[in-house]
Amino acid sequence: MRLYEMTAAELSRRLQSREVSSAEVVRSFLERIDEVDPYLRAFITRTPDLALKSAGEIDSRRMRGETLHPLAGVPIAVKDNISTLALRTTCASRILENYIPPFDATVVAALKKAGMPILGKTNLDEFAMGSSTENSAFFPTRNPWDPGRVPGGSSGGSVVAVATGMAPLALGSDTGGSIRQPASLCGVTGLRPTYGRVSRYGLVAFASSLDQIGTVSTTAFDGALLMNLIAGYDPLDSTSLPEEVPDYRAGLEPGLDKLRVGLIRYGRVDGFDPEVTEAVNKAASMLEEHGAKVGEVSLPLTDYGLSAYYLIAPSEASSNLGRYDGVRYGFCADGDSIEAMFSRTRGEGFGAEVKRRIMIGTYALSAGYYDAYYLKAMKVRTLIRRDYEKAFKKFDLLLGAASPTPAFKLGEKTEDPLQMYLSDVCNITDSLAGMPSLAVPGGFHSSGLPLGLQLTARPMQEKLLLKTGRFFEEQRAEYPLRPSLDFLEERGGDYEI
Amino acid sequence: MPFDFGKEVDHVARLARLSLEEDEKERMAGQLSDILKTARRIQELDTTGIEPTSHVTERPAVLREDRVRPSLPLDKALRNAPRREKGFVKVPRITVSEQDQK
């Protein structure tokens, strides 16, 4: 087994026992990136020199006998909407193409403090708006299980990096499914923590009341390792939660006795692949066989959740993205007046999907429409939270699909925004309610593409999610799942990008 | 109810300071009409007496102490500014209509 095929936990063990050096580990991942990334394009910016430099530092600190963080020396990839000091942070947008932050996001500062070398910044849908990573202003990322398909989005780059061994771990962000949906489309594990559990300081805002930074990993245990590092109160983010951070690794051993699981019956949601429903049902039986009590639960507002989400998120986005005006940073168009400069900068700097959402949001907040759109959506959000409260009176955990279908084809939905939005239908209500939610591999579609399960728990119950995620891993013959990437050999060097 | 976003496009684009090409406007009008039609489905729900949720975190704001911390050095603060002059950020002529909305 090569180093890049190992889990973060295994790398951590070998680093701590000094079987390998961080420099060796980082080199292995860098070589893998060189081999795979030209075809899949998970990274916007690669930082091999920086990664090797911090690996070297960690190695010499370890040589000196310093006590290090368990993840010290384990490299990581960071979604390119998370601010990195002196390192270009683009949000996959032309408007921030050359933007260099003068500060680190709180999570990035934590990675650096722990001594995790950063391999690079990963691709995403522009400003995290999208479900396929096709909305990147630079290039789309491809699905490693089928390069003709999308990896999902918006954290497509992070997910593909982890799925293919270009990074053992990655940070993503999830506003309305942006970690969970791509994780399920690429066969990896993605955690959206409780809103406020991980600091948002330095995460470029899309929809502030929904955005959360989360983990992408090949196993639930690796997710727990990373959560130990990034979760917690941050005095720089006043929406972050002060509750103590548990050791997410402790007590993850399977044992489902008396676990009450609610199997979600979706209401009138179109476009569900029957094999997805089958996979979810199978997962439910597995839980039941191992001592869990499974019952059915309906979240009747799922369908309305999508509508509410597509008012709330764009509204907040329209405000959050006002700052890209060509004055202090970012792309700036010419204009002989301030008005002309503002409008041209934004008209030319933003891509189509971002502009669509800014338009919807501006409209939904504007005079005369606020009550009918934004305010109404926020009331629906209250109803959705009540749905959850009700469900969690009966169940400890909700089980459903992380995506209604396996990965779809590149270009299939780019001309139809509504169809694209529907691919997040399973993820959105959790986001609106602020609940933690985990996507974990749930077998394969007959086409050979991976399918994902989604687990949702009460606020702050990430550990229960990870524990259950771990249970599903143990049921599988092999994990982590690795795509074969045969196409690299088949197509050789002339694979069309 | 039929819904046409077409007549709103110019006004909303102006509010959002987005210059749009003609064909872009047309495409957007169609797409936004569809999206908003779906979004309007929430009107079917009865929300009488329901408080809106603007924050899922049910706790009050935290307050920090009034202590001065170092600011960014000027070169870092303005590093990304496209147009600078003598330590200031430079912007084009400010029009009456832009000033009036203040």
Place this chain on the structure above:
Amino acid sequence: MKYEVIIGLEIHLELLTASKLFCGCSTAFGREPNTNCCPVCLGLPGSLPVFNRRAIELAVTAALALNSEIRLWSRFDRKNYFYPDLPKAYQVSQYDQPLARGGYLEVDVAVGKRRINLERVHLEEEAGKLVHAGHSIIGSGYSLVDYNRAGIPLLEIVTAPEMHSGREARLFLEDLRTVLLYAGVSDCKMEEGSLRCDANISLRPEGSSILGTKAEVKNMNSFRSVELALDYEVQRQEKVLSGGGSVVQETCHWDEENKQTITLRGKEGSSDYRYFPEPDLLPLVLENTFVEDLGRSLPELPSERRERLREQYGLEKEEAFLLTANRELGDFFEKAAKAYPVYDNLFNWVQGDLLYQLRENDKKVEEIDPNLLAGLLQLLDEGSINRPVAKELLAEMVQSGADPKEMVRERGLERISGRDRLLPLVEQVIAENPEAVENYRQGKNKALAFLVGKVMAATKGRADPAELNRLLKEKI
């Protein structure tokens, strides 16, 4: 037709915190441009706001001083608009759930005391500052932006439309300023922009109860220009209305140079701020005890002090007014009065010579030790010095802070009195001026004054004039 003038004011006030509302940058005035800035106040992507406790305390204190009702639960909203001095393209402000509602201020206007009601008091963030290539915004080829000011805590106070002239508006503002200075929440400098005022003004036929169309006047940079601008606007609207025209709702800019208002009307008409609750800040929830503690530590306010000064020191209304209009002057008076309880004399010296010398020497009253003035007046009352010497000493005291008692001792300035000390001087003058002595003996009273003057010259005015007169008469 006679018109009634209706004026409402919107006052913005920078609060006296050390750091900004949402970040740790300094609020110091006059720094090099863009050197008090960080990711938060520059609105860099990913930055987030955190409340400054002191700003909340000062805002609550100000609201309490203005008799406004503090709301224990309030919320912050985003006011969205594009302008180069607004780093995030929204201002964090309070819209439908402000920190405080209602309130009033008792103002002495021409017709006596009037209560001007307030509608609300709320907290928001300051924007940056624009510097223009030309002398004003309009017509400048380009502008320069300084974000040092961006994010300073700003208090907005909105009055009811209850003032009826430029003068009333000015008096209200001056009183408001005094109250806020007493409360210690702001330095209230209109010249530096830490106190700013916009006005809504409309006219209606006398007796009518329907509000006329209003104009909003901005850019008034002194109390005087508030009065001038509103008076100008009254005349302008009167002319429009009596000419059969109607006032258009508009924003105008006070042009200080040409003493007139200029219309600023955008082609798009009124703005649409798309307010919505700020998701990055949780609601502001205050404990009752927090507000009560601030209420208890609220200093005595000018109106209360005015009453007390009149009662305690027997001062006239105008006298008490002078001492409250300037808080430090009142403090000086009260401290001096403890050591020198001849209140009317003290007040006369404070109002007269002291204020004169402060102006002459460009000093502030807080730089002077009130006990020194008290000591000086005691010397005068005891007869140790005379009035001209006292005035000279006061001047020196203000200039250098020297203690009059010391100066008197060191320089031998005390009055020369007593037969023993004066008699040799008198005899010497009689001996040296036989002509004048002769003239006096022949009934020329002027000659006596001449002899007195000679002694005074010799003693540099320190001789006791009454005793000197007596001795001269006796000896001649």
